[in-house]
Structures are given as C-alpha cells and as structure tokens.
Amino acid sequence: MISEIIYFSVFVAVGLTVVVLMLGLQKLLQTKRHSDAKLSVYECGNIDVVSDPRIQIKMRYYIFGLLFIIFDVEMIFLFPWAVVFKSLGLVALIEMLVFIMILLLGLLYAWRKGVLKWT
C-alpha cells in the first residue's frame, strides 16, 4: 500500500516538474511586449463592451451533477460486488438487482419529472 502511494506521488511530482520546467523554458525563450489590447479578454473583437462573465447563470448542469453523485456511489458499491460475484452466485445477483432497481426508479422519477429535459 505504502509503495503504491509512493509511486503515485512520484508520478505527480514528475508531472509537476515537467510543467514547471517547460514553463520556465518558455520564460527564457519568450519575447515579451506589453499591449493593453493583447491582455484584454477575448470577446470577438469587442474591447469596450465586456460585461462580467461571472454572474449567476442558470445551471442546468447542476441537476446532472446531483444525479452523478447518486450513480457514482452506486458504481462504487458495484465494483466490489462484481469482483466477488462468481463465488456469490444468484442470491447476490437478486440482491444487487433490488439495489439497482431502486436507483433506476429514482432515475425514472427524475426523467418523468422533466429534470432531464432542457427548455
């Protein structure tokens, strides 16, 4: 276990080092010229009419985020079950079916309620 964590951290460290090295190299090689227009945010050529993009916009995606959490937890439950499925057999299948059905009912409920629809 500890060895795996070490491996993972080394990979992250190597990735980070690559990023830092490359960005540092770019710092050395780049030619920097200041201009206000260059630093302004891209707005299809309109420099003067930037309105704040960080406003409270309607988040349709939020619902999908909630649904994701539910089903992701289900997925976590399913993995260990799947690993030992061979030795458990039919009973385990039926038990898991009940579990999945409950979640599916939830999905159907959300579906019928019109959460999955846009407009």
Add this chain to the structure above:
Amino acid sequence: MLTSVELVEFAAKNGIPIWALDASIALVLALAVFSLCGLGVIVLVYMERKVSADIQLRLGPTHVGPRGTLQLIADMIKLLSKEDVFPKHADRWLFRLAPALVFIAAFTGLMVIPIGPRLVVQDLNVGLLYVLAIPSIAVAGLIMAGFGSYNKYAMMGGLRAAAQMVSYEVPRALSVIGIVMLAGSAKLSTIVDAQGFWYIFLQPIGFMVFLVSTLAEINRVPFDMPEAESELVHGYSTEYSGMRYAFFLFGEYIALIAAAALTVVLFLGGWHGPGPELLGPIWFAIKFFGVVFVIMWVRWTLPRFRIDQVMDLGWKVLLPLALLNILITGIVMSI
C-alpha cells in the same frame, strides 16, 4: 513489481530505507513512462494530421522532416517561444493551475496500464477503478480554466465539459462492471489474462457503451461540446496560448492514449496474440493503433451533437444499456 529480491537485499545491506528504494525506482519508471507517452503524443498528433488529411483530400504536413514527421517538434518550438499571455482579469491561481492539473491527471492515469506481460508500473488491485477515476480529475482543470479565464466562451466551455464528463463517467464505469464480473478481478493484468476469448465478443453491449462514453470522456467529436468552435470559439482554452495551451493539448492526447490503451486491455485481449510472449507489446501496439485510428476516423467523419442531445444520450440511452448489460451478464453467469 520490479522490486526484485536482490534489490531489496542490497538495500537492506546498505541501510537504504525501503521507501527510498521504491521512490528511486518509481522515478526511473515515471521518466520512462513520460518519454514513452511523449513519443506517443508525437506519433498520435502526426497520425491525426495524416489521417485527417487523407480523409479530407489533403496532404497534411510535408515540409518539416521526412514526410512532415517533425512537424510537432516545430510546433512545440513555436509554442515554447511564444509569449506567456496572462489576461487582464484572469484569476491568478486557477488560470495557472488548470493546464498543469489537466496534464498531470492524464499522465498519472497511465501508471496502471499494462502494455505487456509484467510490463506495468504498478499493477494495482483496483487498477480499473484507478484508471477510470484519476484521469477524470482533469475535469476539475477544465472548470478551473473556464472560470479562471474570465471569458464567457471559456466559462460555458468549462461548464459543458463538467456536465458532459460527469454524465458519461457513470455509463463508462458501469459498462466495465460486466468485465469485472467475468474476470473476477479489477486488476488490469488479471483481466487481460482472463481473456482467452476477447471480451468484445462476450460483452458487445458493454463495448459499445464503453467506446461511446470514452469518446465523450476525452471530448472528441461527436462529443466535443466543451470546445465547439462554431459557437464557443475554443471553449475552455480560448484564453490560453504558448506552453499553457500545449499542456491542454498534451493532456488531451495523453487521455486519448489512456482511453485507447484501456479499450485494448479491457476488450481486445491486451497483449495476447499469436507467437511468443515476447511479441506482446507489439500486439498491444497494433491493437492500440487500430483503436486510435477508429477514434480518429469517427472524429473526422461525424458532426457534433447538441448539449441536450449529449445529455439525453448519456442518461436515457447509455446508462440503461449499461445496467442492462450488468443484468444480462449476471443472469448468464448464474445459469
């Protein structure tokens, strides 16, 4: 897994702590994986350009190096020498961290993928879960890029990326449950070894769901909503240039490498093929490039879905199909 007995004994004799040994081996391996995936990115970008050129009646790159093979090197030099533009209102930390996060998440995901017998950095027991979970962290990078850029197109691109990756994570993970059931393990090497008969034939539904949701996971056409250039200009990476942009590009292609390699491992029998075991990596490479070619072929042929259609496909088609696949697998295995 490379920690052989002699090495451990050597370390014990010289008073080197075991974690230092582990770390140094890990460092060597990480560098090896990095150079391999760097090479992979060069090959894939070249392949992408040539495949797309062939499909579109063009020639693709021809000038830099023999047959244009060094085009990406030239591009990298160009990107390296570009100015590091930091937009006026951008969020300092989010903007800087986003490309790094995308790149590192994709890169660390490669840790568990076996490309030949015993040729794997860390053969985790939960390798499958790891390889599904870690690269998905990249989505946080995309949101950070979108929010940090202070740009409307980037913002919408980041949100779309989040919604899409979140929606397709579920069917993607559920579609491989059938494989875990068949192999009785979530260890990737065990799954490969269990495939006397390729799982693509035993799990056709699972394969379809997996391939489609993989395309969505790595934001490729027809699911390239996050960077739909016809409306969002370039999505979350609109404000990026130079090396920072290059890291998004790297991340994208490493994700493609991971996705194609995972498809080979899970459904196409990994390194198995006729001939001695030594040919394993070659078989793996052949299958790998086959899958990559299919993904590129799809990209350069199809139009793009709309965001609500993407969501519909994920939740109303792929998710029920993936659950159905588990049900069928379970019933067949129990009988």
Add this chain to the structure above:
Amino acid sequence: MDKLEQLKTTKADLDDLSAEFSSNGESEEGSKDIKTDVLTINFGPQHPSAHGVFRGVFEVDGEIIVGIEPHIGYLHRCFEKIAEHRTYTQFIPFTDRMDYLSSMLNNWGYVISVEKLADVAVPERAEYLRVIVGELNRIASHLVFLSTAAIEAGALTPYFYYFDERERILWLFEQLCGARFTYNYMRVGGVRVDTPDGWLDDVLAFTERLEKTMVDYDKLLLGNYIFKKRMKGVAPFSAEQALDWGLTGPSLRASGVNYDVRKADPYSVYPRIDFDAVVLCNGDNLDRVIARSQEIKQSINIIKQAVAQVPDGRVYSPGMPRYVTPPPGEAYAHIESSRGDLGFYIVSDGSPKPYRVKIQGPSFGNLQVLPAIATGSFFSDAVLIFGTLDVVFGEVDR
C-alpha cells in the same frame, strides 16, 4: 440588547430572502428557483462562424437564447453612393464585391436593370452564356453554404469535398474571364468575352461529374444521423411568417412558398428552359439545407439544357456606345440570386452616370429574421440557424 438587534436584522434578511424567492420562483410547478441572470455574449465580428463580420449580441440564459440584437455595418462600403460617381459600366466591378459568393449573379442583376433602362437588346448567345455562368455561380454559392453548414454542425470533412467541387467551377470561370472570384464578366448589352474553345464541353463534363458526386456528398452530410438530429425541427418558419418577414430565396421556398423570380417574373431565356423551383414544406433548418442541395441539382439540369440550346453568334450587341447614356427615367429589375430576390432600382438623368442606384439585396431581408427565428433555441443552434439563413455581409452592408 445587542443580541436582540442582531436577531432583528437576521429576521429582516430572511424576509428579504424569501421575498426574493417568491418573486422569482413560481415558474415551474411552483418550485422556487434561485435568481439567475442572463449572460450577454458578443457573437462576432471576430468569431469563427460569424460569416464575415456579423455581430450579434446574444443574451443567453444557461444554454438557451432569450434575445438577439444583430448589429450590421462592419462591411459598409457606400456602393450606392459610389455608383453616382461612376459611369454605368464602371459600376459593374463594384457589384462583384457585394455578394462576393455569387458575383456573376450580381453583375447580371445590375446589367439587366441598365438594359431595361436604356432599352438595349442582348444577343441570344450572350443570354445563354449568362444563364450558364449564373447557374454555375449559384452552384458554387450553394456549395459554400453546404460546407459552412457542415462546419457549423461540427463536421469538418464535407467542407473539403464541397470546396473541391467549387474549385472546379472557379477554374471554369478563370478560363472564361480570367478571374476566379470577382469576374466583371457581364456588360450592358451582352457579356465581355466569348467562351474559349471547348469551354462548353468542360462545363458539361463538370456537371456530369457533380451529378455523381453530389449523391455521395448528400449521403455523407444530409444522410448523417447526427446532422439530421441537429437540424430537423429546429427553428421552423411557417409560410405566413416567412412572407411577413420578407424572406426570399431558398429559405423562403423551404417554408413552402413557391416564389422563384425565374418562374414568377421570368427574365433572360429562362422561359425556354424546363426546370422546377424547389419548394419544401417544413421550413426548418434541415429543409433549408435540403433546398440548397436540391437547387444544385436543378441548376445542373438548367446548365445542361442551356449548353444544348446555346446558338452561335455575337456575345455583345452591335453598336453599343462607349458610354451607355440611358434616357432620363427609372427602371427596376430583379433576378433570382443564390440568396433570393436581388433587385436594382436605377434612376437616370440622361447623363453617363446614374442619378441614383438602390440595391435591394436578399441577405438583408434574410438576416432580419434571425432574432425572431432563433430566440428560444439553443446557443449552438442559433449559430446553425444563422448559417442556414445564408447571409453574405458584403451584400447586407453593401
């Protein structure tokens, strides 16, 4: 005491909050929504799918468009005013640059008006050549339309196929008049030059080729499941609406109105040619695309007949003076351009220069539909709708 104050403010805050909720909620089954703002997005002029220099201020609520305000004028070049300071012939090159994707048709619309004003007869062969180049140019323009529609839907490949075909048309034009884009080919009283040897055979060979390849391309783009899913039923426009908004051209005919200037107000030798105006019924995005694809086939048909019928003879009417000086008066003539009804209204005061030229371009009329048609659709679809209205900004701004 302090504690009491504190509690009071909290209570007031809560009241405010609930008031806010109740004022903005109640939209869906009484559920309480959090107040959200619309995002104002500038679409253009520097945008990949702005078709030139369109600028639309899109108000986007999440992903849905709730308002569009088109801004035009980024390509305004005062053509109408310039015309008053040029002789009649000198103005022909300017018309090339209006709807730059169908320059031949612009030339044609202008010269036909001047001919009506000056009462000039055009030789038979010139009329046929005009029909041939006009229809070729219509095909070229529709090919650009199809390729941009594909790109906006996210398919990058059909673009190259369509442009390959268009390239052949441009090559034909280059052989004919030396220019690939701005032809300056038509003259008051005929056309500038006769065809080079074998040019008509090349045209025939091209049409045969295009007939075959268009079948494949239609399968690739129009037969694609995703493309149909993206296009079908999006932004339908009824016949009444289309007429009310002054839509013309293929977009109008896709809504089910059978109005084609070539049929409704025939000019040149079109009465002698057998063809159909493409009329579809739904008026949605898909129909607008199919209309163009069908029109290409009709144009091929027209070209084939015209090449078969074209007589020998002069291409420029004899005895035309160097400066056309129409008698004082006014004339209006219109043709079916590739985007719709293109009309020129010319007033003459008897001098070699027109007193006033008013151009009525179809793109302007088609563009004004956009806010009505795209409000309520997805942001991604608004781009597609804008694309299928087929607007060229050189003509909108002139």
